[in-house]
Amino acid sequence: MPPCDFIPERYQSLGYNRVLEIHKDHLSPVVTAYFQKPLLLHQGHMEWLFDAEGNRYLDFFSGIVTVSVGHCHPKVNAVAQKQLGRLWHTSTVFFHPPMHEYAEKLAALLPEPLKVIFLVNSGSEANELAMLMARAHSNNIDIISFRGAYHGGSPYTLGLTNVGTYKMELPGGTGCQPTMCPDVFRGPWGGSHCRDSPVQTIRKCSCAPDCCQAKDQYIEQFKDTLSTSVAKSIAGFFAEPIQGVNGVVQYPKGFLKEAFELVRARGGVCIADEVQTGFGRLGSHFWGFQTHDVLPDIVTMAKGIGNGFPMAAVVTTPEIAKSLAKRLQYFNTFGGNPMACAIGSAVLEMSRRPLPREEVNQIHEDCKHMGLLVGRGGIFSQTFRIAPSMCITKPEVDFATEVFRSALTQHMERRAK
Known part of the structure; x- marks a missing residue:
């Protein structure tokens, strides 16, 4: 293991067995912890995590793709501590500089006309708000998402999420329709030239650089969904630029661009879920949608936005924002609070500022x-x-x-x- 000069503090809190008792008696019974013997983490430093016994781990999961610039990054820590001593919280009924400074920085990273920002607290909340926006703007109900998509675990967003382990035998998220995921690695069509990735399927294909036959097949399936499973006019289409929870699934070249055109022809808006792919996570571009050469109507983001601090956002056009304002007096108690915005600004600087x-x-x-x-x-x-x-x-x-x-x-x- 590579060396690390950081020395963690000595763990002096609850014993492991006591932690297990409290978890069993008072916390969610849903099994989510990794490993047969769950880790009891104590401290983090950049790419490293330390457990209660002092063992060191190289964190290659980053709190479920959330810690974008490192655990307890010194610069982010310093900004958080400074803001903590100045102003913790005030709702958006009052103005405060961290919110406006952050909004200006974030807007500068998105192409026109994506300039209106709604600050919220989680990815699920961001996607719920995006669903409302799509329906308010289009005056339609049906929203399409891919099989294998994960867009949240709240009752409303579970309609968009199409991973079986997250589905419930209870009603929720009505008006959402799944469509085939254009997975060239495991799906029925696709070969070694169908996507831009260092990891390719072993299947061969005869696709040319400017013509993907698998894309055409998956587009036909998308058209079939539009013809059979939704109304003639739809509200929108959600897509992760790369599917995360479903196993890092990439689509064939050109698919999203053509799908966006089909959605807009039906009166719908196109939503890019950047919760896992945004903020430079893909390396080549700051936003995942840029790798597809598309411009969404709405972008949702969370996770890496605050480096682990509860923060999320929805960014859209002035036109769509006005459509929502006509229908709803939207308010969020904690979205855009001073701590979140100060931390978010520090994260943006570590991502982009030389x-x-x-x-x-x-x-x-x-x-x-x-x-x-x-x-x-x-x-x-x-x-x-x-x-x-x-x-x-x-x-x-x-x-x-x-x-x-x-x-x-x-x-x-x-x-x-």
Whole structure:
């Protein structure tokens, strides 16, 4: 396991058996904990978690794809502590700078005309509000989502969620219709050229770079849903840019673009659920919908938005926002509170803002002092360019990785002072 310079505090709270008793007597009986012996976590630091016994774990799940910039990130911590001493909470009936500053920063990261922001508390709540928006704007009821989709566990969003383990034998989420998931890996159509992914199905296909036969087959299934399972006019269509809970499912190239056109022709709006794919999680783009070359009418987001702090948002167009305002005096007690917005702003800065040149220079110098030479690039000279000769060996790569880790650790320690 890679080394970690962080030393956690000594655990001095409830014993493990006592925790099990309390959980059994007072907490939800629904089995959600991972592992036969659930972990009792105590402390987190960046990509690391520590349990009550002092064991260290490399966290590759990030609190269900939520901790976007690291556990207890020093910069985010500092912002949270500062805001905690200034103002914890006031509802949106009053103005406060953190909310307006955050709204401006978030809006700048989305393309026109997605500029009106509704701040809420969770992904389920965001998707419920998006459902209301779609119906209020279109004056229609039916909403389509993929089989295998997960859009929340609240009674309303369970209609959109199409994963069997989350379904109930009780009514809820009426007016929602599932359609076939265009899964080129496990579905009936698709091959090794049908999606942009390093992991491909072993099935061969004869698709050309600009023509995906599997996409055409799945679009026919989507058209069949529109023809048979919903009214002539619909309210909308929900899609995760990549399905998360269903097992990281990617769609064939061009599918969402054509599906969006079909939905809009029926009077519906297109909703991108970015709860798991937003805020740079996909690497190539800040938002998952950008990888499909589409522009949604509504975008929902949560999880990584607050690095684990309860926060979510719905972003839409002025036109759709006005349609909702005509139907509903929408209010949210905790959405957009000062703590959430201050933390959200700090997370956005860690995702997008280049380090000051003098700080990048120091990291560069630290690497050189430890025997590692790397390049620089980017319009702010903020990117380290790593391109070793092809004769490099694994031990040498391990050395370079450790030097770079050490240089970044020193940088974070300097910033925390």
